[in-house]
Amino acid sequence: MTKKKTAPPKKQSGPSSHRHTHGQGHCMDLLRQLSAYIDDELPSDICREIRRHLGACPNCEVFIASLQHTVTLCRHRPAPQLTSVDRMNMRHAILNAANAR
């Protein structure tokens, strides 16, 4: 009697059935695409896949939150402003240097 071939496992989807492959393919793929994900530059099917992975991988979820925080902090980091005296002094210095050359 021939042994009945076992059917390959069906590709599963959805957060509950997502196999956590932390430290292997999924997390590494995610790491490569995080900026594009944050910047909303990925096609919707890839975004869905990433969200599915995030739902099943708390580590990646925390990682992406911290990367998002990093970008947010950079975007909001204020820079000091010049005083009018600084502006005037620099203008003089530039024109003097230009005339000296």
Add this chain to the structure above:
Amino acid sequence: MRVPAPKTPPQRPAMQEPDEFDRLYRDHVDLIYRYAYRLCGEAESAKDLVQETFLNAYQGLKDFRGEAQVSTWLYTIASRACIRMRRKRKGQPEHELSIEEFVPTSEGEFRLQIPMDGLSPEEALQNKELQQALDQAIDKLPKKYRLALVLRDMEGLSAKEVGTIMGLNERAVKSRLHRARLFVRRELSARGITHHDDHKSGGLRS
């Protein structure tokens, strides 16, 4: 009666239109100072960079054809000047950042956090330790990555504009930006800055 010949005008500076320079300076000096400060991390070097940028612009204004926006042109001059200035000061080659070096090697490392949950970015940045850690992390970035991060995430330019300034295609800009963000994220979270309810003073875990 002989009309006296007009006096020879004083020799003109290298630039054709001095008024044009004043307008350029007035309209863009704050923008370039902000950019320079973010690149240099402190005021005196930033002022040096602003002066170098506008001196180069003064000399190059007559050749500027207006193909790019004036601000893009000035960002480009400032970026090149910054690279020259830093090369003179440090004189050492800067390393490439690879994605692999940012792969967390332990679960704890994966879960390092930045203390800003429930706070607006402005409130979070009142934590002086966090602000200082952010500045230091940006300063530690190799310059080509720093330029990409500052132009894109701090100056708010598009990847295309950053590419024009840095002489790169968009894909290369995004690659550098991603590595720069991962670097800063790792530096920030590795400092273990604690969350303070009053967020006016911060502290580092020992």
